[in-house]
Amino acid sequence: MQGVIVELINALGHNKVITGDEVLRRYSRDFWPLLIMREQVLNEELPKPLAVIVPESVNDISLALRVINEGSDVVPVVIYGGGSSVTGASYGAGSIIIDMSKLNRVIDINTYDSLVTVEAGARLRDVETRLNEVGGYSLRHIPQSFNYATIGGLIATMSSGQYSTLYGNIEDMVINLEVVLPNGEITWLRSNNVPRASTGPSLKYLFIGSEGMLGIITKAVLRIVPLPTHTIYGAYRFNTLEQGVEALRELMVKRVVPAVARLYDEQEASIRFGVNKPLLIISFEGYYDDLVQALWRRADDVIRGGHGGEYAGGVSTSRIG
Numbered sequence: 101m102q103g104v105i106v107e108l109i110n111a112l113g114h115n116k117v118i119t120g121d122e123v124l125r126r127y128s129r130d131f132w133p134l135l136i137m138r139e140q141v142l143n144e145e146l147p148k149p150l151a152v153i154v155p156e157s158v159n160d161i162s163l164a165l166r167v168i169n170e171g172s173d174v175v176p177v178v179i180y181g182g183g184s185s186v187t188g189a190s191y192g193a194g195s196i197i198i199d200m201s202k203l204n205r206v207i208d209i210n211t212y213d214s215l216v217t218v219e220a221g222a223r224l225r226d227v228e229t230r231l232n233e234v235g236g237y238s239l240r241h242i243p244q245s246f247n248y249a250t251i252g253g254l255i256a257t258m259s260s261g262q263y264s265t266l267y268g269n270i271e272d273m274v275i276n277l278e279v280v281l282p283n284g285e286i287t288w289l290r291s292n293n294v295p296r297a298s299t300g301p302s303l304k305y306l307f308i309g310s311e312g313m314l315g316i317i318t319k320a321v322l323r324i325v326p327l328p329t330h331t332i333y334g335a336y337r338f339n340t341l342e343q344g345v346e347a348l349r350e351l352m353v354k355r356v357v358p359a360v361a362r363l364y365d366e367q368e369a370s371i372r373f374g375v376n377k378p379l380l381i382i383s384f385e386g387y388y389d390d391l392v393q394a395l396w397r398r399a400d401d402v403i404r405g406g407h408g409g410e411y412a413g414g415v416s417t418s419r420i421g
């Protein structure tokens with residue numbers, strides 16, 4: 101097993117192949133609660149990876165995979181994005197870890213075609229900040245792991261966010277991917293970045309949700325939207341959770357689509373908001389005040405009139421676009 105590490109060091113250099121114990125320990129868990137318990141409650145020393153590769157370019161990744169693939173040892177390779185997996189997916193005991201953190205550039209923001217091209221190790225938070233700054237754009241993908249997750253990790257885990265009801269999940273945003281295959285070959289999965297093509301099969305769907313099994317996502321072209329200018333938030337109490345579920349069901353079936361809809365059961369509503377009833381937090385947003393208001397009024401009819409929701413407060417905000 102040491103042979104492949106030596107070959108990797110020869111190919112990439114000492115600074116890109118880390119084998120020091122302290123650093124390896126940092127990669128010996130992700131956010132999987134069982135690993136956190138083993139480490140922090142049972143004080144276990146978790147098994148470490150063999151080495152961590154920190155590539156600085158797609159070519160480094162290609163070279164590393166070629167060396168590993170052509171070597172005589174069978175070594176698992178685990179890609180490490182933000183390490184925020186809650187299922188142990190980025191936990192790589194006994195593996196070679198490829199840390200994507202240095203491939204973090206926002207390469208192009210194309211506001212005419214509403215596309216952003218990014219390196220896969222870029223953190224969602226940083227990409228979103230850049231988009232907000234450059235002409236008020238957004239991915240509108242806000243999972244709870246917003247601060248940690250990387251673009252590659254989000255795609256590899258088919259991530260969903262709080263605004264996915266309106267804007268879609270990550271799979272709806274991916275236009276094209278550059279990937280490195282296990283033999284080191286670098287390829288884009290589509291020959292152009294048009295929003296939709298009818299010629300298939302579309303290989304990008306193999307990589308979306310693949311959790312690193314088929315290769316490494318190195319760049320992504322994603323759809324972006326202008327930041328919404330008008331937003332209405334509101335909260336409704338229900339006597340039963342079922343009433344809230346049915347209200348949301350009717351809104352979705354009749355296409356009164358909220359940007360955010362979170363229904364808390366009595367226990368969670370009590371812990372988070374001090375409300376002893378099931379609670380719905382809902383928001384509508386868009387670019388025209390009258391359209392947002394109309395959606396809101398229709399939703400209010402459905403929630404209160406049809407399903408017994410009791411209005412518990414709200415706020416409306418507008419931003420100059």
Ligand SMILES: Cc1cc2nc3c(=O)[nH]c(=O)nc-3n(C[C@H](O)[C@H](O)[C@H](O)COP(=O)(O)OP(=O)(O)OC[C@H]3O[C@@H](n4cnc5c(N)ncnc54)[C@H](O)[C@@H]3O)c2cc1C
Pocket residue numbers: 130131178179180181182183184185186189190200220221242243244245248249250251252253254255256257258259260261262311312313315316317318
């Ligand atoms: C507090 C918290 C809240 C969360 N909230 C949400 C949420 O709202 N919605 C949601 O969907 N998830 C959520 N998650 C789960 C997690 O954040 C997501 O799965 C996220 O997409 C992982 O991104 P990452 O960059 O951290 O990936 P990692 O954890 O580093 O990796 C996850 C998997 O993807 C693979 N991978 C990573 N990068 C690449 C790449 N470039 N190419 C190929 N494979 C790759 C890894 O090998 C691993 O199998 C949450 C996690 C935490 C800790």
